[in-house]
Amino acid sequence: MATIATPRRLPLIGRARARTRGNEERRMPLGRQILMQLICLFITLTVLFPIIWIFSMSIDPRNISRPDALNLIPPGWSFDAYRRVLEQPTNNPISFLGLAANSLKIALGSSVVAVLIGVTAAYAFSRLRFRGRESLMIAILGVLMLPSVAVIIPLYVFLNQFRIDFAGLSFNLRASLLGVSLAVISAQLPFAIWNLKGYLDTIPRDLEEAAAVDGASQNQIFIRVVLPLSTPAIAVTGFLGFLGGWTEYLTAYMFIGGNVQDWTLSIALNSMVGQFARTTPWSAFAAFAILFALPVSVVFFFFQRYLVGGLAVGGVKG
Amino acid sequence: MATTSAALPQPARTRRVRRNVQPYLYLLPAFVVMGIITFYPLLFQVWMSFHDFGLKNFRTVNPVPAPFIGLDNYVRIAESKLQIPNFEFLRLVLFNLWWAFSNVVVHVVLGVLIAVVLNTKGLLFRGVYRALFILPVVIPSIIVATVWRNMFDPDAGAVNFLFQAVGGLIGIPADNPAFHLNWLRQANDPISFIPLPLAYFAMLTANTWLGWPLNAVVATGALQSIPGDLYEAADMDGANGWQKFRTVTIPFLRPAMLPYAIYGFVITFNLFFLPYFMTGGEPFGRTEILVTQAYRLANDRQLFGVAAAFSVYLFFLLLVVTLITNRLARATKSYAD
Numbered sequence: 001m002a003t004i005a006t007p008r009r010l011p012l013i014g015r016a017r018a019r020t021r022g023n024e025e026r027r028m029p030l031g032r033q034i035l036m037q038l039i040c041l042f043i044t045l046t047v048l049f050p051i052i053w054i055f056s057m058s059i060d061p062r063n064i065s066r067p068d069a070l071n072l073i074p075p076g077w078s079f080d081a082y083r084r085v086l087e088q089p090t091n092n093p094i095s096f097l098g099l100a101a102n103s104l105k106i107a108l109g110s111s112v113v114a115v116l117i118g119v120t121a122a123y124a125f126s127r128l129r130f131r132g133r134e135s136l137m138i139a140i141l142g143v144l145m146l147p148s149v150a151v152i153i154p155l156y157v158f159l160n161q162f163r164i165d166f167a168g169l170s171f172n173l174r175a176s177l178l179g180v181s182l183a184v185i186s187a188q189l190p191f192a193i194w195n196l197k198g199y200l201d202t203i204p205r206d207l208e209e210a211a212a213v214d215g216a217s218q219n220q221i222f223i224r225v226v227l228p229l230s231t232p233a234i235a236v237t238g239f240l241g242f243l244g245g246w247t248e249y250l251t252a253y254m255f256i257g258g259n260v261q262d263w264t265l266s267i268a269l270n271s272m273v274g275q276f277a278r279t280t281p282w283s284a285f286a287a288f289a290i291l292f293a294l295p296v297s298v299v300f301f302f303f304q305r306y307l308v309g310g311l312a313v314g315g316v317k318g
Numbered sequence: 319m320a321t322t323s324a325a326l327p328q329p330a331r332t333r334r335v336r337r338n339v340q341p342y343l344y345l346l347p348a349f350v351v352m353g354i355i356t357f358y359p360l361l362f363q364v365w366m367s368f369h370d371f372g373l374k375n376f377r378t379v380n381p382v383p384a385p386f387i388g389l390d391n392y393v394r395i396a397e398s399k400l401q402i403p404n405f406e407f408l409r410l411v412l413f414n415l416w417w418a419f420s421n422v423v424v425h426v427v428l429g430v431l432i433a434v435v436l437n438t439k440g441l442l443f444r445g446v447y448r449a450l451f452i453l454p455v456v457i458p459s460i461i462v463a464t465v466w467r468n469m470f471d472p473d474a475g476a477v478n479f480l481f482q483a484v485g486g487l488i489g490i491p492a493d494n495p496a497f498h499l500n501w502l503r504q505a506n507d508p509i510s511f512i513p514l515p516l517a518y519f520a521m522l523t524a525n526t527w528l529g530w531p532l533n534a535v536v537a538t539g540a541l542q543s544i545p546g547d548l549y550e551a552a553d554m555d556g557a558n559g560w561q562k563f564r565t566v567t568i569p570f571l572r573p574a575m576l577p578y579a580i581y582g583f584v585i586t587f588n589l590f591f592l593p594y595f596m597t598g599g600e601p602f603g604r605t606e607i608l609v610t611q612a613y614r615l616a617n618d619r620q621l622f623g624v625a626a627a628f629s630v631y632l633f634f635l636l637l638v639v640t641l642i643t644n645r646l647a648r649a650t651k652s653y654a655d
Contacts, residue, residue, distance in 0.1 A: 028440035053476045070479035121348035130341035147588035149609040150629040153616045154359035186355040247458040273464045293461045300456035
């Protein structure tokens with residue numbers, strides 16, 4: 001698909017700012033400036049409203065189960081909700097760290113595998129000429145465009161056939177974190193290949209040609225020249241994959257179901273919302289949502305200029 | 319490599335063979351993995367779609383083979399004759415298309431307008447605004463969807479409270495029914511001649527919050543590529559602000575925005591998070607989209623064969639959408655050059 005071929009050409013906010021700073025000699029008339037500021041302030045309010053609301057609810061000291069009025073500035077503050085959520089967020093006997101460890105296993109396992117085997121394929125697609133290149137790329141792209149729902153139904157049946165007996169452990173592959181990680185890899189691998197290929201396409205070939213003249217083999221060029229050069233893209237792809245695994249819900253919920261010890265953060269979060277959550281105070285939900293989002297959101301915020309381009313290629317597959 | 323020992327007397331040929339094989343060796347790990355956990359399941363899905371595949375066929379001990387039923391699953395879906403409530407295939411497809419289209423229009427228009435505002439020469443605190451406006455993008459979608467689900471709660475949600483607070487300022491009592499809307503479940507349509515439930519508008523609001531910032535980022539880049547002398551020339555010709563926007567800004571934005579809008583359409587078309595976590599398809603399955611319905615067929619109803627046929631439908635629908643949008647993109651590519 002030609003439409004998403006150039007992920008790294010997307011404008012980068014920081015660079016854009018630097019470029020415009022030069023031609024700002026012209027001053028804006030005061031009335032216009034005030035109007036513009038009012039518009040921007042209004043947009044800021046709409047953007048911040050949910051964030052302030054959830055933050056204020058999480059530190060509200062009154063320990064109310066449901067808010068009864070709009071409190072954007074809570075009366076005082078307390079981290080009690082955070083303490084409770086860290087100990088035991090839901091009625092099930094699993095702590096926040098236990099849930100986070102399960103999410104982390106899926107996120108790390110799937111993103112590392114997807115990037116490791118994705119980068120060699122990306123290199124082949126970007127640099128090598130071979131028969132069937134076009135059709136294999138179309139196959140990758142076709143899978144990339146498919147929503148993950150379309151793959152997990154047969155995957156559920158397929159993985160359900162395997163029992164793993166290993167080192168004293170015996171479990172059904174489908175109902176395990178390993179099975180979930182496999183399903184997540186299935187969703188991430190095409191994205192990793194496509195995103196890394198897009199990056200490799202933008203690296204000039206001079207260094208590789210120089211290495212080839214010096215007699216380096218294809219493998220040496222790949223390991224000594226291309227891999228070091230593509231570290232930033234590997235980090236970006238890895239992080240976007242990590243983000244996908246960290247927040248994975250679809251497969252985790254369908255595959256793991258009632259086995260509470262294998263629950264992930266996302267399953268627990270949904271069990272704390274709305275009609276499922278008669279017993280969850282909203283301050284606990286708010287604290288949980290913030291603890292869940294904070295690690296990935298902070299990284300994303302500070303490295304946004306590198307990550308936004310990858311997002312546009314499908315980092316957040318539904 | 320198998321070739322090395324066989325071709326010793328002809329080193330040149332060895333190298334050529336190795337060069338021919340090498341690309342496939344680089345591809346091997348990825349395609350072995352994808353073959354097992356992507357391509358094989360996709361083929362298996364087609365097989366499942368022709369069978370009456372349910373929970374009983376899951377047993378690994380003494381398995382019961384699923385009976386072959388031909389196109390029955392497909393026919394039952396197309397005729398909306400499934401044993402589940404509120405299932406209407408055509409309505410589902412039309413709602414899904416409208417959901418994606420309406421979102422993209424709102425996101426692109428808002429994104430462009432806000433990018434233009436932020437790009438005005440001499441605007442103070444521009445950097446602060448740009449940093450704040452990216453916040454919706456950095457928060458994981460599952461958290462955005464669940465937080466908005468609680469925000470639209472009829473009794474304890476921030477949206478109704480906000481309306482009550484604003485209404486209080488202009489003297490409307492807080493018990494006015496307009497401030498106690500059951501956003502996600504109200505059965506009556508808010509606008510009588512538009513067949514869309516209130517929950518759709520709630521979802522549109524949440525997704526707009528989530529969606530416009532990336533469009534603004536794309537539009538900002540395109541705006542900054544417009545040469546300044548074009549505006550000066552327009553100034554000299556006596557063009558006003560709107561005329562400059564229409565004749566200079568829009569033609570330059572179009573080639574950048576259209577591919578992104580098309581991409582946004584496909585993403586929104588498959589956006590699982592909002593319908594699933596916010597409305598759960600309420601009221602009466604009217605805010606369900608294809609991906610959430612497929613998930614429910616398998617996960618809640620255990621109708622695996624039907625869900626497989628449903629996914630095949632989804633695949634072909636997406637194929638049609640992609641072909642149409644690709645043609646659109648190509649049509650505008652020549653425009654850009």
